[in-house]
Amino acid sequence: MPDTLHTNALSRLTALLGDRLVTSDADRRLHGQNETYYPNTPPDAVAYPETTAEVSEIVKICADTGTPVTPYGAASSLEGQHLAVQGGISLDFARMNRLLSVSPEDLLCTAQPGLTRKRLNEDLRDTGLFFSVDPGADASLGGMAATRASGTTAVRYGTIRENILALEAVMADGTIVRTGSEARKSATGYDLTHLLIGSEGTLGIITELTLRLHGLPEATAAATCRFPSIEDAVNCVILTIQSGLPMARIELLDHMMVRGFNRYAQADLPEEPHLFLEFHGSAAGVAEQSAAFREIAADFGASGWKEAVKAEDRNALWAMRHSAHYASAALGEGRHIWPTDTCVPISKLAEAVTWAQTRAVEYGLTATIVGHVGDGNFHVGLSVDPEDAAEMARAHDYTHALGEMALKLRGTVSGEHGIGIGKQDFMVREHGSAVAVMRAIKQALDPAGILNPGKLLPPA
Structure with missing residues (x-):
């Protein structure tokens, strides 16, 4: 044993x-x-x-x-x-997967951690409400909370952090605690709810979540368009956000990601940078948002505008976007994908994405770029062969340089994936002396170090 x-x-x-x-x-x-x-x-x-x-x-x-x-x-x-x-x-937590209660009047529900986001929205279908956080994968709610998930709709509805009101958790000694409440705000005590969110299971084990819900929009429209360059697409996003246009989703795909979709999903898209978009609101509001965005996009050379209003067409569009990991693998001829993400201030986004694209070519790596660029977050998927030591070394050097670049631009080494095993080396570089505070919290809450050891915090 x-x-x-x-x-x-x-x-x-x-x-x-x-x-x-x-x-x-x-x-x-x-x-x-x-x-x-x-x-x-x-x-x-x-x-x-x-x-x-x-x-x-x-x-x-x-x-x-x-x-x-x-x-x-x-x-x-x-x-x-x-x-x-x-x-x-x-x-x-596969057996702890139930929706425990729904309070439509309060726009909230309580669920167990093994319930996935898609199943939750299926269970909510008759209430006229939905849970907004959409990281792409059909992730479990507990895992989403533990890794501080984000996703395609965060630009409008916020990340998982903004959509959790309360938690139940088991601490390292087996004590059961409840944090937060069903009230929308509180001025009492330490904010243990948000301490546990993003702690990656290292401080406590989440066993129940009280979630904020949103009303289903009266009207929804999706669209795609393409741009002459990655800079044009990103600068269009920047101006859109700065203009206060209430985008529900605004996703960037570089030409390599488009090529991956063409190979994986037979998308037949021109291999140029694209934006995938979605608008929520009243019918009139959605039409106004769409028209306003098209005016902005025209200034950056956008073309090939296509709208998807029917639910099945919108679902097909976002199903393709959510398959980015597998489309990247298809582009890399079935090799493993080394995924990484960074998040930078919106004003630095064009510089960061262009750097990431150019440097991948310099490192001789097959890379796709896709991102929730409305909040400055983008993902790079590198095709690698774990048996090829030289290629793995180049991938390591590239991802390290990418993280350093994000920090130089006053961003973060991860806006969504978290630290886990792969990014612990950046913790001191990003957080400095605050890492000692994090270690003190870990020691206080889990002195024996039994909760998800080897994650998030680098060795002392």
Whole structure:
């Protein structure tokens, strides 16, 4: 038995969970997979809790025996946050996947962490409300909170951080705490809700979320257009945001990403930089927004305007956008994708995206660029062969240079993917002495270091 799962822990967890504690090679390997280039990292066992009380008991056993605990949702994280890099228990929330309550009058709901965002919106369909955060993947709500997810609609509705009112969480000693409330604001105590959001499971394990909802818009329209250059497309976005136009989505695709979509989804798009757009509001408001954007875009040489008003056409458009990871892989002929993201002030966006595109060519890397550029966030997908040491070294050097560039522009090394395994080297560079404060918080809340060890904070 591996040192990270002591016999005492195994027997006690088996007594608690029965056949919901799984040690088969197949299940362990499944939970060691990821969407990117990290090697398979299987846990020693997989636990499937059904209640918060069970999560609490699991964590108490792990705390007693020094067993690492790694929360596991939909496994869609891109920096390996769900990987049990130090062994121990993978805590799979697949059975904690219910919508617990909806309060239409208060525009909120409460859900368990294993519920995915698509399933939540299906469950909300008859209420006239929707949950706005859309990171692309059908991520679990708990994972979205833990990694501070963003997405295509953040430019209008905000990130997951702005759309969580309260949490229930299990701390490192098994204590169950509740943070926040159903009130829209509070002036009491430390803001533990937002401390846990984005902590990547290193401070507490989220077991329940109270979420802000939004009314479904009366009218919705999507559109695409293309530009002569990446600078033209980005400068169009900058002016659109500075003009106060209430865009629901505004996504940038460089010519390489378009090529990937053409290969993966037979999109038949001209291989030039594109913007994918969406407008929400009344019928008249959507028409006004669309016309105002077209006026701005015309000044930057936009062409090929196409609108999608029918729901099936809009859904097809965004399904293609959400397949960017797999389209990048298709462009790289099935190789692994090394994804990375940065976020910069909107005024620096054209400089950052142009730098990223040009430097990838200089490094000899096949790269796609796509991004939620309405809030300064963009993603680069590098095609890599993990067995090719030289190529992996170039990819490492490129992503490091990209992060350094973002920091020089007063941005951040990640606006969405988080730190996980891959970006710990940047933490001191970005946060300086604040990392010592983060370590003190981690030590206070998880002194034995059992909660998702090896993530977010670099070794001291």
